[in-house]
Every structure is written in C-alpha cells, then in structure tokens.
Amino acid sequence: MSTYAFRAVDLSGLASRGEVDAESKQAVADQLKARGLVVLDIADTASSKEISLEFLKRVKPKDLTIATRQMATMISSGMTLLRTLYVLETQGESQFLKETLLAVRHDVEAGIAFSEALRRHPKVFKPLYVALVEAGETGGFLEQSLLRIADQLEKEDSLRRQVRAAMVYPAVVLSFAVIVLLALVAFIVPVFAKIFKDFGAGLPGLTKVTLSISNAVTGYWWALMAATVLIVFSFVKAKKTPRGRTVWDRFRLRIPMKIGDIVQKIALARWSRTLSALVSGGVPIIQALEITSKTAGNVVVELAMSDVIESVRSGGTMADPIKRAPVFPDMVGHMLAVGEETGDIDGMLSKVAEFYEDEVAAAVKGLTSILEPVMVVLVGAIVGFVVISLYLPMFDVYNAIH
Numbered sequence: 001m002s003t004y005a006f007r008a009v010d011l012s013g014l015a016s017r018g019e020v021d022a023e024s025k026q027a028v029a030d031q032l033k034a035r036g037l038v039v040l041d042i043a044d045t046a047s048s049k050e051i052s053l054e055f056l057k058r059v060k061p062k063d064l065t066i067a068t069r070q071m072a073t074m075i076s077s078g079m080t081l082l083r084t085l086y087v088l089e090t091q092g093e094s095q096f097l098k099e100t101l102l103a104v105r106h107d108v109e110a111g112i113a114f115s116e117a118l119r120r121h122p123k124v125f126k127p128l129y130v131a132l133v134e135a136g137e138t139g140g141f142l143e144q145s146l147l148r149i150a151d152q153l154e155k156e157d158s159l160r161r162q163v164r165a166a167m168v169y170p171a172v173v174l175s176f177a178v179i180v181l182l183a184l185v186a187f188i189v190p191v192f193a194k195i196f197k198d199f200g201a202g203l204p205g206l207t208k209v210t211l212s213i214s215n216a217v218t219g220y221w222w223a224l225m226a227a228t229v230l231i232v233f234s235f236v237k238a239k240k241t242p243r244g245r246t247v248w249d250r251f252r253l254r255i256p257m258k259i260g261d262i263v264q265k266i267a268l269a270r271w272s273r274t275l276s277a278l279v280s281g282g283v284p285i286i287q288a289l290e291i292t293s294k295t296a297g298n299v300v301v302e303l304a305m306s307d308v309i310e311s312v313r314s315g316g317t318m319a320d321p322i323k324r325a326p327v328f329p330d331m332v333g334h335m336l337a338v339g340e341e342t343g344d345i346d347g348m349l350s351k352v353a354e355f356y357e358d359e360v361a362a363a364v365k366g367l368t369s370i371l372e373p374v375m376v377v378l379v380g381a382i383v384g385f386v387v388i389s390l391y392l393p394m395f396d397v398y399n400a401i402h
Contacts, residue, residue, distance in 0.1 A: 009110070025102065028088075038110050041103070059124050063094040065150050068099070068129075072146035081142075082108060101125045113137060116221050127291045128152065135282040145281050152277045159269060159357060163262075166364040168284055173375035182217065184386045185194045189214035192390045203393055210389040223304035251301040253327070257370065261302040262326065262363045267298040269356035271305075272332070276349035285312060300327045318345075330356075 006028060007017045015182045016037060022028045032039050037353035066144040067088055074084040089098050100121050107117035115134035129149055136145025193211055196203055203211070216224065238244035252263045273329040274295050286309060293305035304325035311321045316338055323333030332352055339348030 004042050006032060006042045007040040008032050009040065010037055015333065019229040029106075030291075037070065039106050039109055041106060045203070056294045057096045057123070058092050059097045059100070061160070063097055064068075065153040067097060067152040072150065075146065081114060097124065109226050126295065128278065128295055128307040131283045131287060131291055132281040139282050141282075146278055148154045148281050152273065155357070156270065159266065159360060160284055162361055162364055163266065169368065170375055172370045173379060177375075177379045182370065182380070184383070185210070185214040187218050189386070189390065190237050196393055204389070206385075206389040207392055210386060214394065235395075240275065247301045253300060256361060256365055262360060262367060263298070265356045265360045265363060267296050267301050268328070268332065269353050269360055269384055271301055272349045273353035276346045276353060279349065280346035298327075301357070304366060339380060 002023075003021050004025060005019050006013070009015050020028050020031060024032065028042050071084055071088060075081065076086065079087075080113045082105060085101055089101050089105065100275070104114075104310055105120065107120065108114055111136075115130050118133055119130045131292050132145045132149050133142065135143035189210055193214065196207070196211075199306050228376065239248050246340070253260045255263070271292055275288060275292040278291060279285065283291070289312065291304060291307045293302045293309070296302060296305070304327055307321040307325065308318050312318060317337070319333050319337035319340055322328045322336055323330065335348045335352055336345065339345040
C-alpha cells in the first residue's frame with residue numbers, strides 16, 4: 001500500500017487537499033468520489049520525491065496512434081469518454097502516455113472539455129490533434145475525428161520511417177570511416193613517426209599533414225572533444241532562434257545531391273496532408289491554416305502560409321499566394337485553385353499529399369542508391385590518403401639508395 005497526495009474540490013467549489021493510503025491511484029479516486037469530491041490531481045508521494053527527467057519523456061507515434069484508434073473504436077461502440085480513458089490507462093506500453101491519459105481523465109471528470117484537457121499536454125497532443133478533437137466535440141462526430149487523427153499519425157510516421165531508414169546506411173558508413181581514421185592516426189601513424197624520425201631527412205608535405213593530424217589527436221584529444229561539443233551545442237542553440245531556424249531551413253532546401261528536393265517534398269507532403277485533415281475535420285479555415293503553418297516543419301513554408309492567411313482574411317483565395325511562393329511548385333497552386341472552384345479543397349490536398357509521399361519514397365530510394373557508392377569511395381579515400389602519406393617517405397629512401 002502506498003501514500004498518495006490528492007487535490008480535489010467539492011460540489012460547492014471548495015478546494016481540498018491531503019494524503020490517502022491506498023493500493024492504487026484508481027482506489028484513491030474511488031474513495032474521493034465516495035466522499036463527494038471531484039478529483040483534480042493524484043500523485044504518489046514516494047515517486048514525487050524521485051528525480052524526474054521530464055525532457056526525456058516521450059510518447060512514440062505508434063503508441064499514440066494505437067491509443068487514438070482504440071479510443072475511436074470504444075466511443076463508436078457506445079462507451080462513455082471517461083470509461084474509454086480509464087480502459088486506455090490500464091493498457092499500453094508507454095508509462096508516460098498512461099500518466100497523461102490519467103491527468104486528462106481527471107480534468108474531464110472535473111468538467112473540463114476533452115479538447116481543453118488535451119491542450120494542457122502539448123508534449124503529447126499536438127495542435128493538429130487538439131483542433132480535430134475540438135471540431136469533433138463541437139460537431140458531434142468525435143469518433144470520426146479520432147479516426148482521422150489516427151490516419152494522419154500513421155501517414156506521418158510512415159514518412160518519418162522512410163527517411164530514417166534511408167539515412168541508416170550513410171550514417172553507419174560515415175561512423176565507420178571516422179573510427180577507422182581515428183584508429184589509424186592514433187595507433188598506426190605514431191609507429192611510423194618514430195621510423196621517420198630516424199631517417200633524419202625531410203618528409204613530403206602529405207606525410208607532414210598526416211603527422212600533424214596524429215599529433216593533434218593523440219596530444220590534444222581533450223581540446224578536440226571540447227571543440228566538438230561546443231560546436232554542436234552552439235549549432236543546436238542557434239537553430240532554436242528565429243533567425244537561426246530560418247537560415248537552417250533555407251539551407252536545407254538548397255543541399256545538393258537531391259537532398260534539398262527531398263526536404264522540400266517532405267514539407268509539402270506534411271503540409272498538404274495536415275491541411276487536408278483539418279479542413280475535412282471541420283476546423284475553421286483560418287485556424288487550419290495557422291496550425292498547418294506551424295506543423296510543416298520548415299520556416300520557408302511557414303512564411304509562405306502567412307501570405308495565404310492574410311489573403312483568406314481579406315476575402316481572397318488560398319491558391320493565388322501559393323502560386324507566388326517559390327517553395328510551392330505550380331502544380332500545388334493549380335490543384336488548390338481547382339479545389340476552391342469545385343468546393344473540394346480537402347480532396348485536392350489529399351491528392352497532393354499522396355503524390356508527394358510517393359515522390360519522397362522514390363527520391364529516398366534514388367538517394368540511397370547514389371549514397372552507397374559515394375560512401376564507399378569516401379572510406380577508400382580516407383584510408384588511401386593515410387596509407388600513401390605513410391609510404392611516400394619510404395619510396396624516397398628507396399630511390400635515394402638506388
């Protein structure tokens with residue numbers, strides 16, 4: 001049996017707090033309900049004293065997708081929202097998601113709207129999720145909104161996994177190349193350096209460069225590590241600033257070897273899929289555009305969306321400012337114009353999303369086929385550079401002997 005601290009209010013609104021010994025949080029909630037109290041929060045006093053690293057807590061997209069789809073199924077079968085949330089608390093693998101759903105249920109029990117209870121946990125429930133739930137609550141089709149959210153989460157996760165899978169091979173090969181280079185300059189080059197010292201003659205420039213790198217790695221490894229950490233830290237901090245994020249996002253769109261094109265297509269696929277889900281879910285168009293601009297994942301798209309929002313507010317169309325934005329291909333603007341003319345904006349956006357998702361899959365596959373030989377050549381060049389620089393002095397000695 002554990003001790004739990006609780007916060008609650010009675011029917012008159014008077015706040016109450018204290019501690020209760022019980023087997024579980026649910027048992028505490030049942031006790032408080034029997035006393036006529038509305039639960040606001042329940043916390044384990046033992047676990048509350050432990051160090052909690054909140055920034056490390058995450059909910060996997062797969063876990064949230066499964067929970068959302070289960071929620072839609074139970075609600076459509078006639079179960080109440082509170083009972084649905086209670087069932088979800090008792091299953092699943094993510095402890096953080098269980099804790100979040102518990103907090104959401106307590107808020108709903110206290111009379112707070114479901115969408116507002118979700119909005120209190122932005123780390124788990126993104127603006128898209130909250131907006132679609134709010135639209136479903138208002139329109140009386142919550143289960144359809146939840147199914148739409150689950151479909152959206154699955155599409156986003158599929159897109160993310162495609163890109164991640166394509167980056168595994170280059171990352172592994174590049175890491176292997178770095179390890180090989182460090183091993184050569186830290187262990188092999190110093191052995192040759194002693195031999196070269198006995199020669200007493202001048203060394204080729206290539207060999208001097210290799211020896212300098214070896215001396216830096218073996219003698220000033222701490223400085224190199226500190227510099228690496230400082231560079232990474234500075235980059236992460238700079239990327240979080242508005243100007244740094246803008247510069248980085250613009251640079252990503254210009255990366256050669258078709259990488260910039262893939263970044264653009266990923267942003268367009270996410271943008272069109274999100275806007276389609278929001279519009280078809282009954283979210284007001286201005287709110288849908290604002291949410292979409294923040295979830296596209298690229299500042300360039302976000303800046304273009306500000307012109308679209310301004311155009312819609314002034315009574316204009318969405319298609320015209322999109323046609324003028326360089327980040328959007330002509331096809332997107334023309335298809336959106338047709339959607340506005342026919343009243344099928346969400347259908348056209350869905351087709352755009354499907355097109356760019358297929359484009360991303362094809363582009364990622366092509367990029368992987370290009371990167372494989374490039375990585376092999378890179379590793380060979382690194383090893384070859386070190387080997388040649390070490391053997392050049394020996395060739396000079398051999399020529400001098402003859």
